[in-house]
Amino acid sequence: MKLTGATRLFGIVGDPIAQVKSPAVLTRMFAERGVDAVLVPLHVAADDFDQFMDGVKRLRNLDGLVFTVPHKFAGYRHADDASPGARFLESINVLRRDRTTGRWHGDMFDGAGLTGALADAGWEAAGKRALLVGAGGAVSAVALALVEAGVAALAIHDVDAGRRDRLVAGLSARSSTTISLGDTDPTGFDLVVNVTPLGMRPDDPLPVDVEKLTSGTAVADAVTAPPVTALVQAARDRGCLTVTGVAMHAAQTGMLVDFLLG
Secondary structure, three states: OOOOOOOEEEEEEEOOOOOOOHHHHHHHHHHHOOOOEEEEEEEOOHHHHHHHHHHHOOOOOEEEEEEOOOOHHHHHOOOOEEOHHHHHHOOOOEEEEOOOOOOEEEEOOHHHHHHHHHHHOOOOOOOOEEEEEEOOHHHHHHHHHHHHOOOOEEEEEEOOHHHHHHHHHHHHHHOOOEEEEOOOOOOOOOEEEEEOOOOOOOOOOOOOOHHHOOOOOEEEEOOOOOOOOHHHHHHHHOOOOEEOHHHHHHHHHHHHHHHHHO
């Protein structure tokens, strides 16, 4: 593509950031839609995030930001308004500037990426039992998406007990789905979802007890690098249907582009 002084800017903000695939993918999709824009990686530590946001939002040619670990809760604080789901979650993974009003609108598509990828794989969530092992903003988004997709029961295991308990209480108040506290035992579940960072490094422990997986359990892992994690490989070895982080990311990419371009 040809960069000019009129090229519009979008950024993806995270720590770490080297693992993300979005800059090339979204920049190509902008070009395919005839939009002169680029998405650039922005490495910002948590301690610097608020100061970074105060400055970057002043850029007149910046139209939006995508947030990855660990900035999804912090990003919400910088939205002037947000979707109902994002307000419930108090978390976003994308922020778009209205070029007419200058206001910043936030939304969350992590959960939609999971349910979209499951649907693409032929797996129906309605009436099923799901175990969600998570950390950070993504676990809340995925939990809400699974509830909205109609799971009959959802067990949540989060390293942050306070956040987990608030999420369980909030989901229970707005849904007839049975919401409970989970652990790392996948016995009895139709779906197991990992949204922790476990699996990014070769020496990471497995997020669930894979010895207790059966072939009737679907397994989804939000980690995108490596594309086939130890959890996904262990699940495949046991005959499970699997959904990778790459597939989840691909499912939400079109949604992100639609949102960013308004």
